[in-house]
Amino acid sequence: MSQKTKTIEVKESIVESVVELNDIQTNVSNTEPEMIILLDEGKALKLSPKTQSHVFYQLGEDDEGKRHIRMSGNEGGGLHTKIWIELDTIFSLLEKQSDKSFKSTVFKPVFKSGSSNNCGFLAAILRSKELGLMVQSEQSIFVHKVSKDYNDNKQRLLISTSFASA
Known part of the structure; x- marks a missing residue:
């Protein structure tokens, strides 16, 4: 596996992790009572x-x-x-x-x-x-x-x- 391929895989993994964290943060903020x-x-x-x-x-x-x-x-x-x-x-x-x-x-x-x-x-x-x-x-x-x-x-x-x- 080339260095460029490894870098792309790592970047994709980071992007997926950020998306998952954003989903979690959105869900957390939705659990707080509205009023x-x-x-x-x-x-x-x-x-x-x-x-x-x-x-x-x-x-x-x-x-x-x-x-x-x-x-x-x-x-x-x-x-x-x-x-x-x-x-x-x-x-x-x-x-x-x-x-x-x-x-x-x-x-x-x-x-x-x-x-x-x-x-x-x-x-x-x-x-x-x-x-x-x-x-x-x-x-x-x-x-x-x-x-x-x-x-x-x-x-x-x-x-x-x-x-x-x-």
């Missing part, structure tokens, strides 16, 4: 001890009554994705971690693409006093555990229209 009713907003201190800045988030509900959360902004630096994430998806991931410590990367499956800050920012939100779904592990400030109040806080998020903890 979300905003229920409440909040802020959480970022995980890094080097900063006192916050990441902002919103709680919303779609037309089927499913609850969603998204990062809506942040103080200081750091890009992030502003997609709505169904709370049931987050609950499912957390419940698989129930008795063990874990890193923020456990949330990678909820983000199809985007910033490397997404997982850490989401973890900060879920560890916030208002949500209380996770707590810091004894191992490190960047390692988490499911909160002992997880079930109560989960139910509150599913039925309440406010983040304010009870």
